[in-house]
Amino acid sequence: MKTSSFYVAFDEAHKPRGKIAGNYSHLKEFLDSQGFICQPYMEFPITRQNLSPYDILVIPCPDFAKFSTNEIDAIAQWVKEDGGGLLALSHAGGDKGRRSNLSELVEKFGLSFENDQVLDYSKNFGLENLPEVVNFSPPHPITEGITSLCFRAGCSLSTVGLNVVPVAISNEESDPFSTPLIVTAEVQEGRVVAIGSYEMFRNEIPGGFEQPGHQEFCSNIFQWLKTEYREKVKTGEIKPKVTIQEPTQNYDANGITANVGSQPSFISAKLNLSSHIVISDKSDLANLFHGLLDEVTVLKDQIKTVIETIVSSEEQILETQKATESAEAATPLELPPNIEPLPVPEPERLTEMPEKPKSMKDTKKKTDTHLPKTKTHQPQPIPDPLPMTKEEIEVELETLKNKLNSIENLKDLVESKYKNKSYTKAQYEKQIERLSNDLNRSLNRIKELEMQYTKGKK
Structure with missing residues (x-):
């Protein structure tokens, strides 16, 4: 469509x-x-x-x-x-x-x-x-x-x-x-x-x-x-x-599903509650309660929708059941006078099992060593992603090398700000740690790309 x-x-x-x-x-x-x-x-x-x-x-x-x-x-x-x-x-x-x-x-x-x-x-x-x-x-x-x-x-x-x-x-x-x-x-x-x-x-x-x-x-x-x-x-x-x-699905003004006769998708969702909440300041506490109020509003509307859905579905089911019961309670089917009803056969009595032969009374289990071994199903390996082209590797390598230069420049700037006392020791260590992590990620990615590039040349 x-x-x-x-x-x-x-x-x-x-x-x-x-x-x-x-x-x-x-x-x-x-x-x-x-x-x-x-x-x-x-x-x-x-x-x-x-x-x-x-x-x-x-x-x-x-x-x-x-x-x-x-x-x-x-x-x-x-x-x-x-x-x-x-x-x-x-x-x-x-x-x-x-x-x-x-x-x-x-x-x-x-x-x-x-x-x-x-x-x-x-x-x-x-x-x-x-x-x-x-x-x-x-x-x-x-x-x-x-x-x-x-x-x-x-x-x-x-x-x-x-x-x-x-x-x-x-x-x-x-x-x-x-x-x-x-x-x-x-x-x-x-x-x-x-x-x-x-x-x-x-x-x-x-x-x-x-x-x-x-x-x-x-x-x-x-x-x-x-x-x-x-x-x-x-x-x-x-x-x-x-x-x-x-x-x-149809949605009302609040964005809540309003389908009648079908099960809303949120019914099957699990309700996860956490009893351990860390509050760092007053703004976090206010945000938490705002979020809870929003969730209560949404839950209230969802419960109303579920109730309406259940009531509607129940009425339909009861009507169907009543119709079925009334049909069953109707006058039983009468046969023509020239046809007699079939007799109901008595249940047959089951015969007893014969006694087990002595040759089969050995309780020790015997395994047949001559049976062929069955092959266990091996899962198919997940195919490797498509390799990057030479041009794509070169472009990303160039981007990453430029990024390394930017990181080094930023580290120099942090050093100078720390020496000028624009940064406290804690701020300095935090920035250096972040830049070092970024540097290590970039270097690792460069190694991966260089290995791909070398492998592609062979």
């Missing part, structure tokens, strides 16, 4: 902190006005097939939940081969703070979220955890027309990969300084945007969705995530690699 509508799925199967029926409702209303169709995505586990109706997948900061290896592979395949657009959002502390593995997913595209928090004591919107971002380089469609953003309670990112572009960088006075905050990637047919702050799109908070520039930034992101591949699929220019059907 051909359609010009673009469907946006907001993952709700992995306990996200952002929900379109709660603290992301203004974002949903804005996207609706832009012509997108936003729906909560409650499928578990995620597969390439059940992602096929959607053009964009938003993962708004999973909280105390992890993606399985199969789900990560399915999302990566949907992005790369089916032209999906992925928006991945994290929070201060990264995966470690949220007890998630979002980085394992975005690493498929050459980037990852750091386990830190971006602070700026000089250039901010009233608090150090509300840093103002003004460094947008190189120019990119998602930052077109943007001069300032509030990076509220976010973490930084690191990049190692081809076609990965940091489009927003922290200030030199920030901690960490001059590091990627917003990253884009184009991978085969799909596109990815990764942002370390999911709170940039929350309702009615300082530095949230109502912050000047954030709505324009949001519009740029979702327009860019509409890939050329999905456009061609919708117009019929190309045939999709998997069967694509429009989502069949």
